[in-house]
Amino acid sequence: MRPARGGGAEVSGFVLWFTGLSAAGKTTIASNIVPELERRGLVVDHLDGDIVRTHLSKGLGFSKEDRDANIARIAWVASRVARAGAAVIVSAISPYEEARRHARSLVEPHSPFVEVHVATPIEECARRDPKGLYAKAFAGEIGEFTGVSAPYEAPVHPELRLDTTEATPAESAAAVLARLEELNLVSSEVVR
């Protein structure tokens, strides 16, 4: 028999939403947090923007309309999964304030929403440029590239803002975990 969770006790997950420029460090920090949350007894689901696109948004491009549709789908899924009890980590550029506000509005009726702005400056992102995308964008070979030829609207009041220029991924992940503890969303106690 599968146990009903806690005999009917209320359990809710949360959504930890990373927004920021391409190569800012969103996915790297998120990946560092997954095992930390699992060690604290949580079921974790990492919805990475690039991966989710292949499952939910094949055919959508990078116009504002298509980006908004993609983010709305990720947000809808994140809200369902968090409501079911998981810690959901989203890493997606999500450049538009309105789309992020919509995401929050889908999640908050059931679960806390924690927005983390990975605010690494574009100069540093372009220096890293792991996929060579900034070079192409600056050369005009990619249209609608966030921060170059498409806007990035920085969050005004994120739950946390990080600059990864001087920080290791582990240090950034530790800062996020500390914030989650402060918000009473995770325990500092390791259970497995």
Next chain:
Amino acid sequence: MRPARGGGAEVSGFVLWFTGLSAAGKTTIASNIVPELERRGLVVDHLDGDIVRTHLSKGLGFSKEDRDANIARIAWVASRVARAGAAVIVSAISPYEEARRHARSLVEPHSPFVEVHVATPIEECARRDPKGLYAKAFAGEIGEFTGVSAPYEAPVHPELRLDTTEATPAESAAAVLARLEELNLVSSEVVR
């Protein structure tokens, strides 16, 4: 502090997948089961095909390719939500065997998949015809209508097959619950 579920105990949900013709009774039975599962302490998420389309698949139509894409998206979401611990109920015509097999393959690595064929005969579905769709389909006004101008591939080995012609929705829901108990997926004990 939100409790980590059961101090790290394994909890998994399951996916209860209703397939059948339009007006066969899928959504009605599903809606009758939701409160029963909640009373047994489960978090329940009902993903109804028509509703999910508006969230995930705007722009997709009813060709085989578009139906397959829609079902693949629902299945992907259902697998995430069940893995997080919820009892996920899907009600969707899902006429193609291959698409349902794909859905099962996404879910089963984490969670049980229970396929229920709501096998109400087309004559009875057409007699009910709550949205007037069969009348239009028989008149040739709707193309690619399942059972009329598009195929329905009945499941060969569903976990349960129901004919709602002579059964009330409550009786059908009771039959599904009995099957879930038999599969050890829900307790008969009411916890709230």
